[in-house]
Amino acid sequence: MGRIIAIANQKGGVGKTTTSINLAACLAEKGKKVLAIDMDPQGNLTSGLGIDKNALDLTIYQAICGECNVGECMVVRPLDKKLNLSVLPSNRNLAGAEVELINEDKPQFILKNLIRGIRKNFDFIIIDCPPALGMLTINSMTAADTVLVPIQCEFFALEGLSQLIYTIDLIKKSLNKNLEIEGVVFTMYDSRTNLSLEVVDNVKNHLDQYIYKTVIPRNVRLAEAPSFGLPINLYDSRSSGAQGYRELADEVIKNKLFQ
Numbered sequence: 073m074g075r076i077i078a079i080a081n082q083k084g085g086v087g088k089t090t091t092s093i094n095l096a097a098c099l100a101e102k103g104k105k106v107l108a109i110d111m112d113p114q115g116n117l118t119s120g121l122g123i124d125k126n127a128l129d130l131t132i133y134q135a136i137c138g139e140c141n142v143g144e145c146m147v148v149r150p151l152d153k154k155l156n157l158s159v160l161p162s163n164r165n166l167a168g169a170e171v172e173l174i175n176e177d178k179p180q181f182i183l184k185n186l187i188r189g190i191r192k193n194f195d196f197i198i199i200d201c202p203p204a205l206g207m208l209t210i211n212s213m214t215a216a217d218t219v220l221v222p223i224q225c226e227f228f229a230l231e232g233l234s235q236l237i238y239t240i241d242l243i244k245k246s247l248n249k250n251l252e253i254e255g256v257v258f259t260m261y262d263s264r265t266n267l268s269l270e271v272v273d274n275v276k277n278h279l280d281q282y283i284y285k286t287v288i289p290r291n292v293r294l295a296e297a298p299s300f301g302l303p304i305n306l307y308d309s310r311s312s313g314a315q316g317y318r319e320l321a322d323e324v325i326k327n328k329l330f331q
Contacts, residue, residue: 074107074194076187077254077324078216083232084203086224087259087288090298091320092200093120094313095220097303098321100157104195107146110162111183111212112202118161122150122301125163133166135186136173142186152306166208173207180207180247184215196324205239213240214247218254220324222288223275225261254327255282257320260290282327286319 079092089112096108110117110132115125125131130145147159173179183199191197199212213219219240223233237253244251258272276283288294294313297304304314 074105074191074197075218076191076197076199076216078199078201078209078212078219079222080201080209080213080219080236081221081223081232082203082205082209082236083224087222088203089114089116089120089200090294091220091222091257091259091288091317092117092198093298094294094303094305094317095321095324096157096196096198097121097151097155097305098314098317099196099198099324100155101305101318102321102325103156104325105156105193107158107160107187107190107194107197109160109183109187109197109199109212111166111208112200113162113164113167113208114202115161115163115166116298117200118159118163119301120298121157121159121303123147123159123161125161128161128163131165132160132162133169135160136166136169136182142190151302155306170207173211180210180214183211187215205236209239210243210247213243213251216248216251218252218327220254221256222259223256224259225272225287225290253282254324255284257284257286257288259288261287262290284320284323286316286323288316288320289313291316 079088081088096106100106118125130140134140135142135145147161201209201212289312291311291313293308293311294304297307300307
């Protein structure tokens with residue numbers, strides 16, 4: 073039964089989609105069967121994995137609306153065929169789902185019900201959540217086993233984090249009693265600045281949650297990769313960004329919650 077990990081932080085610009093793309097690709101590189109689900113209407117995970125989001129006839133939106141099943145909208149191995157990584161893509165049409173889900177019976181469970189039948193086919197399912205705590209994020213967390221929270225090494229790192237943890241606790245109590253916080257991962261770390269060091273120390277002092285040892289560095293090649301529709305391990309395999317996400321993938325696989 074595949075582990076379902078929602079990558080979430082309602083604060084934008086923290087490396088959420090970058091982490092979704094590259095964690096999924098590095099898990100696949102390690103021989104895992106991976107499904108990446110794009111629940112963000114911006115569709116950046118979709119394009120970052122080499123799929124033209126504007127040319128798609130079927131996406132996760134059509135599956136949510138009941139116009140197709142997940143198999144029909146799934147893009148199988150869009151990258152290197154050696155990587156067992158498939159994608160449930162999205163584009164701007166998904167923004168309409170927030171309104172349409174309101175009229176559904178038990179709208180919080182739509183995604184969970186959609187992927188229930190396919191999770192056994194994958195080792196990991198990575199869900200990229202939108203940068204807001206709306207119905208799409210609630211659906212993602214209701215479907216997930218754990219939530220992985222990327223935090224940028226910047227002054228306002230803790231801003232909004234307490235609200236996110238509060239939301240996760242609410243979902244755990246009312247919608248998904250098995251939901252846990254997978255852990256926190258620091259992104260955009262610059263070892264040359266005192267600020268990055270201070271942010272890491274500050275967050276560690278204020279959080280009870282598990283914090284991954286791997287820290288993702290600020291890396292030019294990591295920033296360039298999405299514009300080429302490639303994860304960092306295919307764009308520049310030797311970069312510090314690729315090494316960082318490979319190490320994170322190793323830690324995720326060995327997470328003590330699942331030992």
